[in-house]
Amino acid sequence: MSHQQALTKYIAAFITELVKNGVEDVVVSPGSRSTPMAMVMAEHPDLQVHIHVDERSAAFFALGMAKGTKRPVAILCTSGTAAANYYPAIIEAFYSRVPLLVFTADRPHELRDIGAPQAIDQIQMYGKNVKWFAEMAPPENAASMINYVRTTAVRAVATAKRNPAGPVHLNFPFREPLIPDLNDPEIFHSSSREEKYMTVSSSFLTVDDARFDTMAQTVSTYKKGLIICGPMDDADLSHKIVELGKVLQFPIIADPLSQLRSGRHEQSQIIDAYDAILKSETAKVELQPELIIRFGAMPVSKPLLLFMKQYPETRQLIVDGGGGFRDPSLLSTDMIYCDEKQFCEELTLRANARQENDYLTLWQDVNDVAKSEMVKVLEIEQLNEGKIFAQLGQLLPEEATIFVGNSMPIRDLDSFYFGNNKSMRILGNRGANGIDGTISTALGVAMHAQPLYLIVGDLTFFHDLNGLIASKLYHIPITVIVINNNGGGIFSFLPQSEHPKHFELLFGTPLNIDFSHSVTMFGGDYIKVEDWQQFSEAIETETSHLKVIEVMTNRENNVREHRNLWESVSREIDKRIKDED
């Protein structure tokens, strides 16, 4: 059998097995060394090949698809720095637990470390940021090697998917000639084990009954209990948490990415204004908790973290079915490695049901007070940042997906986006919280989730501007709201802003560019809105491709407006609590 046929059989066996294990999408960046795999992938009838010239955007685009569909998505590139461009998205996938299959083509062993062109050391090049790395054997067609490559495909998919999901890296050495033999009509046919080569059981972490009993007893003991939900994306889990909350009569603090602020579930116990509430010293004293049960990653709110740190004696349970250690407060008392849904079910059954709870009522009261102040942002007539987020619940349609940028937008969403009964899904890149790759990630999500609204600041928009090309090439509809305060708005809220000497150089960083040019280049509609009427209209008009709505704001006004609102929340909470005394 020729080199070409062996190469083809080996790769085809691998691809076949990937597809049988649920991989539907691959993002390929053009290159020479990756030719055999790219061509076999393109040949497979059930694998969708997306081309992305910039590997950084390509990887984020794949991350978005994987995040949106919860299926592993593959990326493929050639040797050299191409592979290094994947690094930011791989890290994000690792920390946000998104299944990603990273395939890099490499020179074969005899062309490594000897100055051959485009040859770098790709062995474990992503360090600890992948769940599994394997240096693949050079392609061969012996039965044992076909078993090996099929096993590896099954294992790669299973490893990427297993909780905590994450990236897996396989490095493929390919020798020239690189052209596969696509003439064989049986290329994707396996002579043995025609279905999957093997299965990997879908398992989960759990604890024994005695431990469930103890935990149920514990949570029943405390009246001042809080459930805190960070970023998570499982509608089923959301419902089970709400049920547990109901039995315990605990308030449920819902991060904007917890999927608990909007949806058809019972909302009465959801606390969505905690970020503003916990800036009030009075509230922090009155609302002291005795017990905290945490689900999901750490919420974005800094006041919430400071509140938790203020009471180091609080019993704090962290439930993590992924077996991680997500406690930047360093104050947790019980780390519970157990499937979150099972935990909720078991405790809902075993805990002593309460009929009412003053602590919950107090939270509900101050939450209402805080919200009634925060919504006053809607009264501001000039364009401003908070009001954008306060209007989303009303303006966006049922089943919309919101993708929110890091830095200020996620914080403004936290501050101004309040509960509603629309089924909306809200996603962001909260693994490593970077501003990079945001457009590409959102477009990846948009591949399988429509309509999609991306909200970003101008620096984040700039960072991944080229990512917009996917919308043009693949006709992906997306509405992008760019909040343009000409620079790094978040720093105006930080202590840096009190040191004017180097502030504008190092932190303000105005770009002074007119994004309309770029939007036009990528075939999009660009709308710079001048007032709220135009904003609503721009949002509500349906789009079949790229639409960018730019809202110009002012960094200084923005800080002032935020602080005014937060101060009035604190003032009103003070009043309310003193009235009750």
Added chain:
Amino acid sequence: MSHQQALTKYIAAFITELVKNGVEDVVVSPGSRSTPMAMVMAEHPDLQVHIHVDERSAAFFALGMAKGTKRPVAILCTSGTAAANYYPAIIEAFYSRVPLLVFTADRPHELRDIGAPQAIDQIQMYGKNVKWFAEMAPPENAASMINYVRTTAVRAVATAKRNPAGPVHLNFPFREPLIPDLNDPEIFHSSSREEKYMTVSSSFLTVDDARFDTMAQTVSTYKKGLIICGPMDDADLSHKIVELGKVLQFPIIADPLSQLRSGRHEQSQIIDAYDAILKSETAKVELQPELIIRFGAMPVSKPLLLFMKQYPETRQLIVDGGGGFRDPSLLSTDMIYCDEKQFCEELTLRANARQENDYLTLWQDVNDVAKSEMVKVLEIEQLNEGKIFAQLGQLLPEEATIFVGNSMPIRDLDSFYFGNNKSMRILGNRGANGIDGTISTALGVAMHAQPLYLIVGDLTFFHDLNGLIASKLYHIPITVIVINNNGGGIFSFLPQSEHPKHFELLFGTPLNIDFSHSVTMFGGDYIKVEDWQQFSEAIETETSHLKVIEVMTNRENNVREHRNLWESVSREIDKRIKDED
């Protein structure tokens, strides 16, 4: 002493020492965790701080400055994926031996691996692609810690500079509060060792006299000897190689990045059409070498590599003062770790001088034949790719710097850019040969080398389009020639092109975008030339900022024209050699 003062003293001592050791430029990407170092850097009167929002472009921009000036340049970013965006440029710096100081801010130890925001594992995150990694101690002001941080600064600079130069990574854990104390006027004053803390000797690799004698004897033995010069950038070395070549009467094969094709040195022995020559089977037979002496990295020419491989018995000396192993032919017989200039001097002294050499004459003859065919590209009236490169020597001014993109442009430069007496410097990213970061690298070079001409294909231009912002923000003049064949032109020369089924999807990859929008956004002049008259005018007009000249070409015509020229070179060589028989 407060945390703030200790933080400031520690960082200021570090920065002071960097500057004393020759660091003049730092590229900072905005972020919060890096605040203390960014602010102290901005405060130092002798350190130039450049801001670049996109860390990928930032790192390439620094790489360009370091490449252009041969001085170490520093980059600084915040924690998280920001640091991962540096990876492509770090790899390029490692393989192309460019001194780069990579400073990443990190969360302190107590905030690592516990789900804190923007915290990833930054320890050795660039793997084997840096020369040295150090996890820095948390800032303290004890005398021993100031000695430590000053020593580390000296060592980092020395390590980055030492042959082979390369990147060094220091990871700095910073605790809040992050604001340094800039009120102290003595911040950059050292109480001890006011000059440099210490020096590191500037040493080089050498061999003993006996070995120089043996080598001189060896090279004198062979008449059919070839000197092959790959990418290198040292005018002094160029002259010494020419002198050695003269004594030995060996032809000097000069890669376009060897700095030997243009300049005021004696050019008679420089062979610049070898890429076309060595496509001729006749030439490959007639020109069989007995000895090869190689300097610099491996040249770009594939025909040259195949020619070397055709004669595995050739004695092949590789001279590498950096102690690497740059031999993808795997046929070298003598790896000589010796400073290249010293090697040339010693052998020039010790070797037996020849008066003439038939082998040289034959190379000179076929070189003339080949060139007289290749320059016929100038007769083609329609816009085409080869003619762009054939005109550069004439159109560009003395002291111009050319930065050439990878993929086709470097190969076309090899094919069509012939010797001339102008002092022009030609640079490219030939460490890992990526198409990423090319605009930013060129702009970095342009900071200290004017006028600068960048020549890239459309995919390379697209890959780093955002890098153009540095030209706008820092008013860096640059002339960019974009050869737009709407996709990956190089693949039309490769075997992939014979398999049309998936070709356009996977390799053609047309972007169909009009770059003029982007050029306008970044404040540049955009000129789409329609004929050669417009092309010359566009090149010759001086510019004080960004100028982009777009030349539209056609991938299929391009392959045909190249092949026609190469075939006529082979035909004419055949004729010449038969005439002589």
